[in-house]
Amino acid sequence: MSHTVIVPDHSALRNYLLQQRLPLYYSKPVVAHIETYMAAATAKGFRGKVVDLAEYSNCHRTTLGHFLAEGKWDETVLQNKVKNESLRRVVQIANQTAEPLFVIHDDTISKKTKPSSQAQSPIEQTGFHHSHLEGKIVWGHQVQATVVQSSDTSLIHSIDLYDKTKTNPDGTPYTKIDHVCEMAATLPLPPHGGYVLVDSWFTGTRVIDSYASAGYHLIGGLKTNRIIYPQGIRISVQDFAAHIRKEDVRLVTVNGTSYWTYRYEGTLNDIENAAVLLCWPEQAFGVPKALRAFLCTDVSLDAETISTYYSKRWPIEIFFRQSKNNLGFDTYQVRSATSFIRLWALLAWTHLYCTTGLERPCPFGDGLRTVRKQVQLDRLQFVYDCGQNGIPFDVVRKQFKLA
Numbered sequence: 001m002s003h004t005v006i007v008p009d010h011s012a013l014r015n016y017l018l019q020q021r022l023p024l025y026y027s028k029p030v031v032a033h034i035e036t037y038m039a040a041a042t043a044k045g046f047r048g049k050v051v052d053l054a055e056y057s058n059c060h061r062t063t064l065g066h067f068l069a070e071g072k073w074d075e076t077v078l079q080n081k082v083k084n085e086s087l088r089r090v091v092q093i094a095n096q097t098a099e100p101l102f103v104i105h106d107d108t109i110s111k112k113t114k115p116s117s118q119a120q121s122p123i124e125q126t127g128f129h130h131s132h133l134e135g136k137i138v139w140g141h142q143v144q145a146t147v148v149q150s151s152d153t154s155l156i157h158s159i160d161l162y163d164k165t166k167t168n169p170d171g172t173p174y175t176k177i178d179h180v181c182e183m184a185a186t187l188p189l190p191p192h193g194g195y196v197l198v199d200s201w202f203t204g205t206r207v208i209d210s211y212a213s214a215g216y217h218l219i220g221g222l223k224t225n226r227i228i229y230p231q232g233i234r235i236s237v238q239d240f241a242a243h244i245r246k247e248d249v250r251l252v253t254v255n256g257t258s259y260w261t262y263r264y265e266g267t268l269n270d271i272e273n274a275a276v277l278l279c280w281p282e283q284a285f286g287v288p289k290a291l292r293a294f295l296c297t298d299v300s301l302d303a304e305t306i307s308t309y310y311s312k313r314w315p316i317e318i319f320f321r322q323s324k325n326n327l328g329f330d331t332y333q334v335r336s337a338t339s340f341i342r343l344w345a346l347l348a349w350t351h352l353y354c355t356t357g358l359e360r361p362c363p364f365g366d367g368l369r370t371v372r373k374q375v376q377l378d379r380l381q382f383v384y385d386c387g388q389n390g391i392p393f394d395v396v397r398k399q400f401k402l403a
Contacts, residue, residue, distance in 0.1 A: 008056075008382040012374055013038050016357050020081060030073045033057070033064065037346045038353065039378075041327050042371040048328020048343060055401060056375075068339040075345040079158065082348045086148050086155035087188060089356060094150040094191050101190040102149040102309070103216065104197045104316045105180050107162060109133070110330055111140040124337040125161060141340070144179055147316040153361065154315035156351050158183075159344040161337070177202060181210040189215045195298070196220075197313045203295050205270045217298040219310050224293050228276060229267045237293050240264075241278050246285065254307045258282040261303040268295070275299045277306050322364050323347060 013035050017023070022031050033053075040046055040056040050068070054061035067073075094101045109131045115122035129142045142162040147154050166174040180202055187194075194216040198207065203220030211218055224238040241262075249260040262278040275296045284290035296306045323329035327347045334340050354367030362370075386396045 008379050010035055010039050010375060010378050012371075013353075016353060022077075025077045026073050030067070030071065033059075033067045033071075034078075034346065034349070036064070038350050038371075039375045041347065041350045042354070042368055042375060044372065046326065046328050048332030048347075050334065052328070058399075065334070065339075068334055068342050069336045070338075075342045078345040078349050082345075082352050083157055083186075085352060085356065086157045089155055089361075090148045090150040090153060091188055091191065093153050097151045098192045099151050100193040100195055100309070102195050102197055102312050103157075103183075103187060103211075104147040104149065104154075104313050105144065105183075105202060106199065106313070106316045106320075107142060107144045107176060108320045109138055109140050110143055110324075110332075111138050114139040123333075123335050123340075125163060125340075127164060143344070144176055145316060145319065146183060147319055149312055149315060154312075154319075155355060156319055156348050159348050161341060161344075177204070177206055181206055184210040184214045184216070187214050187216070193217075195309055197310060199313075208271070208297055212297070217296065219294065219296045219298075219306060222276060222293040222295040224291055226293070227269045228264060230264060237276065237278065238288065238291060241291050242288070244278065244286075249280075249285065250303065251282065252279075252304045252307050254304075254311050259307065260285045261307065263303045263306075265299050271295075271297075273299060275301065275306065277303055279307070319351070319364075323351065326368060327351065 017031055017035060022034065026034070036053055036057040036059075040053045041048075043052075043056070046052050050061045050065045053064045057064060090101055093099075109129050111131070112123055112126055115126075123141075126140055127142075128137050128139055130136070131138045142164075144160045144162050146157040148157045149155070160179065162176055162179070164173070168174050168178065180198070184196070184207075194214075196207070196211045196216050196218050198218065198220040200221035200223045203218065203222055207220075208218050222237065224241070225236050227234055227236055228240060229235075230240060244262050246260075249262045252259050252261045259279045259281060264276040264278070266273065266276075268274060268276070275298070277294045277296065279292045279294070280287065280290050294306060294310055296309075301309070320329070324331075327350065328343075329347060332340055332343050334343060351364060354364050354371055355361060358367055358370055382399075383396060386399075
């Protein structure tokens with residue numbers, strides 16, 4: 001005797017996909033696979049592997065692998081929807097609160113196992129990269145990400161592969177700085193001021209000029225060997241710091257931590273005028289290795305405001321940690337570039353859903369727990385409905401791939 005198996009109905013996820021009009025861009029099977037990803041990715045223990053997706057789908061894992069590697073769908077639709085929605089939200093918040101809009105750039109390494117020289121199909125686009133987290137060279141993908149923020153709301157905007165082999169039209173290498181400069185032209189004019197927040201790698205005239213054209217100031221880390229010109233004297237930041245006395249600094253507290261700060265305003269090499277903030281932890285004033293320096297092109301800001309604004313870079317570090325711990329950003333094992341770029345698009349989409357797609361916006365962790373609970377309830381409802389419809393246990397077991 002045959003039985004009609006009731007498919008688990010993730011109605012909240014499906015309604016969100018309908019609200020975002022994905023069926024206008026994708027076929028019904030593609031939308032179903034995206035729903036499957038969202039259900040699987042929010043489950044405990046998700047590793048970003050195809051076998052994890054198969055646990056939440058009626059399809060075999062080979063079908064899901066084909067969806068990622070060779071499926072006829074355009075991942076840029078998802079990428080652009082994430083970009084547009086994240087910007088729409090933070091611009092709306094900036095208008096409501098009259099607070100600045102922040103654009104945060106950083107990169108990370110998605111670490112992989114170095115393949116054997118005999119491997120016939122290693123993961124594409126992997127290579128050796130320096131990991132700041134581990135302080136050594138590791139094998140994997142180098143990823144650039146952007147988070148946008150206003151007030152207390154931080155949202156993922158984009159995830160992009162850094163490809164060392166890519167070149168500009170003139171044949172020069174396409175760098176991470178090129179990518180960041182190009183992104184400046186895609187941003188809206190901030191309604192109440194805007195700042196791009198970067199580490200020392202990006203603190204330079206090209207990024208400053210690109211964002212100035214878009215209406216944003218830059219606040220970035222500054223290497224302590226950079227040259228400044230106090231009273232016309234050419235000196236490095238670290239050498240100048242050695243002459244700063246306790247009576248020259250003021251104590252600034254940011255997010256509960258106190259720092260001794262000294263503010264310099266003037267010329268740097270290739271920069272006509274900027275504010276440079278020299279900082280030491282409260283208990284380490286004058287210790288050379290404890291010195292940190294930051295540059296701000298908005299010279300109207302005082303030391304405390306510069307420090308507070310720069311501390312808003314932290315949400316991108318949180319995003320990396322959340323994505324690696326919960327959404328498989330470090331453990332996916334798909335091999336083609338098409339597959340992992342599509343996984344990143346799905347990851348960003350799911351992260352944004354957990355923060356903005358529920359009844360009210362919330363931190364990712366809260367949203368993840370809400371979605372996870374709802375998906376579990378959906379699966380329990382599926383089992384209950386099977387019992388109510390007289391579907392044998394063996395059929396249900398096969399549906400959950402436990403046969």
